[in-house]
Amino acid sequence: MLIGDVSGLEGVDGADLRGERALRVAVLLDALSIFYKTAAARDHRKRLEFHEVYKWIYGTYPDNPFSFDNVCGAIGIDADALRASLRRGWRAEKQRERQFKHVVVTGAPAKAA
Numbered sequence: 001m002l003i004g005d006v007s008g009l010e011g012v013d014g015a016d017l018r019g020e021r022a023l024r025v026a027v028l029l030d031a032l033s034i035f036y037k038t039a040a041a042r043d044h045r046k047r048l049e050f051h052e053v054y055k056w057i058y059g060t061y062p063d064n065p066f067s068f069d070n071v072c073g074a075i076g077i078d079a080d081a082l083r084a085s086l087r088r089g090w091r092a093e094k095q096r097e098r099q100f101k102h103v104v105v106t107g108a109p110a111k112a113a
Contacts, residue, residue, distance in 0.1 A: 024071045031056060031068075032086075039090060040097065057083060 031053050038050035061067035072079035 021075055024066070024075050027066060028068075028071050028075070028077075035086065036089075039093065057086065 034049055034053045038046040041047050041050060057068045069079045072082060
């Protein structure tokens, strides 16, 4: 499970951080949803959405409290490991897409790499 239990989470001054943590989790989940839903989009608007999220995930914005790195860090997720996982998933999707196109065009399954 990527996202841990938020019960009992308190800040340095004893303030409950569930609201802030929940917001960061929502921001990350929304970005990941957009990333996956628009990665193979053909429509211009959806491609723009993908590039915006891609830039947020792979960009470096250390001073922004809602940067990908800071959001992940605040909720206890290894940002680099999540990026690597996204890359692997994206590559696998592209490979499936190439295989499908090959079968459609030639009528024969592609050879395994």
